[in-house]
Amino acid sequence: MESPRIGLAYLAPYLIGLLVFTAIPFLGSLYLSFTDYNLIQSPVWSGMDNFRELMNDRTFMRSLRVTLLYVFITVPLKLAFALFIAVILNYRLRAIGFFRTAYYVPSILGGSIAIAVLWRYIFADAGLVNMVLTGIGLEPVNWFGDPVNALFTISLLRTWQFGSAMVIFLAALQAVDKSLYEAAAIDGANKWHSFVHITLPLITPVIFFNLIMQMVQAFQEFNGPYIITGGGPLKSTYLLPLYIYDEAFKNFNMGYASAIAWVLFLIIMVLTVVAFWSSKKWVYYAGDKRS
Amino acid sequence: MTDIATAIPATAAPAHEVRAARLSAFIRYTLLTVVGLIMLYPLIWLIGASFKTNSEIFGSIGFIPREPTLEGYVKGWETSTPYTFGRFFWNTFLIILPKTIFTAISCALVAYGFARFEFPFKRFFFATLIATLLLPNVVTRIPQYILFRDLGWLDTYLPLWVPSAFAGDAFFVFMLVQFLRAIPRDMEEAARVDGANSFQTLIHIVVPMLLPALISVMLFQFMWTMNDFLGPLIYLSSVEKFPVSLALKLSIDTTEAFDWNRILAMSVLALLPALIVFFMAQKYFIEGISAGGVKG
Numbered sequence: 001m002e003s004p005r006i007g008l009a010y011l012a013p014y015l016i017g018l019l020v021f022t023a024i025p026f027l028g029s030l031y032l033s034f035t036d037y038n039l040i041q042s043p044v045w046s047g048m049d050n051f052r053e054l055m056n057d058r059t060f061m062r063s064l065r066v067t068l069l070y071v072f073i074t075v076p077l078k079l080a081f082a083l084f085i086a087v088i089l090n091y092r093l094r095a096i097g098f099f100r101t102a103y104y105v106p107s108i109l110g111g112s113i114a115i116a117v118l119w120r121y122i123f124a125d126a127g128l129v130n131m132v133l134t135g136i137g138l139e140p141v142n143w144f145g146d147p148v149n150a151l152f153t154i155s156l157l158r159t160w161q162f163g164s165a166m167v168i169f170l171a172a173l174q175a176v177d178k179s180l181y182e183a184a185a186i187d188g189a190n191k192w193h194s195f196v197h198i199t200l201p202l203i204t205p206v207i208f209f210n211l212i213m214q215m216v217q218a219f220q221e222f223n224g225p226y227i228i229t230g231g232g233p234l235k236s237t238y239l240l241p242l243y244i245y246d247e248a249f250k251n252f253n254m255g256y257a258s259a260i261a262w263v264l265f266l267i268i269m270v271l272t273v274v275a276f277w278s279s280k281k282w283v284y285y286a287g288d289k290r291s
Numbered sequence: 292m293t294d295i296a297t298a299i300p301a302t303a304a305p306a307h308e309v310r311a312a313r314l315s316a317f318i319r320y321t322l323l324t325v326v327g328l329i330m331l332y333p334l335i336w337l338i339g340a341s342f343k344t345n346s347e348i349f350g351s352i353g354f355i356p357r358e359p360t361l362e363g364y365v366k367g368w369e370t371s372t373p374y375t376f377g378r379f380f381w382n383t384f385l386i387i388l389p390k391t392i393f394t395a396i397s398c399a400l401v402a403y404g405f406a407r408f409e410f411p412f413k414r415f416f417f418a419t420l421i422a423t424l425l426l427p428n429v430v431t432r433i434p435q436y437i438l439f440r441d442l443g444w445l446d447t448y449l450p451l452w453v454p455s456a457f458a459g460d461a462f463f464v465f466m467l468v469q470f471l472r473a474i475p476r477d478m479e480e481a482a483r484v485d486g487a488n489s490f491q492t493l494i495h496i497v498v499p500m501l502l503p504a505l506i507s508v509m510l511f512q513f514m515w516t517m518n519d520f521l522g523p524l525i526y527l528s529s530v531e532k533f534p535v536s537l538a539l540k541l542s543i544d545t546t547e548a549f550d551w552n553r554i555l556a557m558s559v560l561a562l563l564p565a566l567i568v569f570f571m572a573q574k575y576f577i578e579g580i581s582a583g584g585v586k587g
Contacts, residue, residue, distance in 0.1 A: 008404070032433065113520050167577055265427055
């Protein structure tokens with residue numbers, strides 16, 4: 001074709017952006033995490049002090065615990081729901097388009113503050129959810145007063161937004177070769193067998209993709225707890241991104257906030273690496289030679 | 292189209308099989324409808340409640356207001372600031388418009404570079420693109436803030452606009468590269484033979500073919516920007532520059548405890564642009580997501 005410079009010229013915006021807005025800030029926050037910096041005086045090198053302080057910081061420890069709890073509740077719940085609905089939608093039903101749209105609307109409005117506001121109202125003591133519960137003869141639940149319930153309302157908000165994971169699952173399910181099912185049926189496999197032995201292995205790459213994406217996202221949850229619960233009650237929804245925000249933009253402890261951000265980043269990275277490493281064992285790519 | 296998609300053989304099926312198929316279809320529809328209700332009712336309730344009086348909002352399941360009132364909209368639109376909500380919508384538009392245009396241009400250029408050219412370190416650069424997809428924004432946010440502060444851009448829209456001019460959303464580049472790889476190159480090659488340079492080829496041949504994907508990108512960027520809260524929260528401090536998301540948070544903080552319908556009414560208005568855009572251009576969203584998966 002032409003000189004390689006042409007290709008690089010088209011990449012220029014990306015390369016500049018990568019350097020200025022990603023690479024330099026990435027290393028910058030690593031540097032800052034070893035300093036004391038209040039935005040006014042220059043950063044002062046403090047070595048491992050920030051990290052030592054984190055170990056004894058009870059707010060941080062609690063925040064870390066609720067963040068992990070939140071991610072381990074929300075991600076499996078959301079993916080299971082998305083896959084379940086995608087499987088049901090995968091039949092040639094009438095009005096499939098309507099259902100797919102209906103399920104996708106909450107995701108499109110996803111991060112909107114208005115939806116978080118709505119959540120505050122429907123989970124209020126005399127709100128919609130408790131009215132439905134009492135309507136079907138159950139006890140109303142104290143959603144925002146109880147630490148475990150409060151975290152669960154935020155998990156429910158994100159589970160309610162399972163639409164994009166569902167659309168991806170649906171696309172994968174529709175790509176499965178139908179003749180495989182017919183062959184299995186001739187061999188006497190029932191629906192459940194077909195699902196476990198044909199469908200699931202074939203869509204593992206998409207399960208893996210959704211798992212990674214949803215996990216990285218869940219670890220960074222901010223809007224939900226910030227608007228719905230403000231991190232309460234008793235800091236039970238005070239997820240790490242809220243703590244980082246408060247330390248950085250309210251208390252101007254930029255060094256300390258960077259240290260928390262790096263701990264969060266390392267946790268996400270370790271889990272991602274574990275997921276990639278384990279994927280060799282459970283993710284099936286077409287063309288794999290399997291015995 | 293039949294209800295019963297479970298393949299019924301063309302030969303007459305035994306009666307019990309037909310019954311079983313009907314039953315399973317019935318169960319499936321019931322389930323879908325119940326889930327659909329759970330998905331949509333909160334939104335329906337929100338719209339209904341925004342026309343209710345404050346005394347009627349809590350304690351009932353129904354969404355139809357007994358004494359419909361526009362009070363929430365009228366009072367909410369006024370806000371407790373010197374500005375009306377119109378101002379905040381205009382601000383949102385001012386943030387969204389450049390951001391969407393910058394995103395489309397920069398991501399198209401970069402995707403074209405990745406998909407159609409060979410150059411040194413190409414694999415490495417593409418790997419960085421995938422890596423930034425997975426990189427949590429939390430890590431870069433603080434230094435970015437310091438950078439924009441040093442440039443004197445705090446309390447302007449520049450920190451929200453500028454990164455998008457440099458293909459800041461790796462996901463969009465990735466999506467466009469996927470699309471481009473699926474487009475055959477013969478038209479482009481013909482144009483090159485006719486003496487067009489690579490840029491002319493991009494403008495006249497590639498962009499028209501990429502248009503559906505570009506529309507997807509712009510629509511997603513529209514949605515994400517409409518919903519963005521943390522960005523404006525960090526960078527904007529003057530109320531006169533607030534977008535809708537910040538203004539809504541402000542109205543929760545400042546509205547006295549019993550004026551719920553104001554907040555609900557403004558929430559409905561805040562969701563309206565996204566809903567309208569989504570229903571007008573559904574297929575672009577679904578196709579865009581299916582092409583590469585998306586956050587949300």
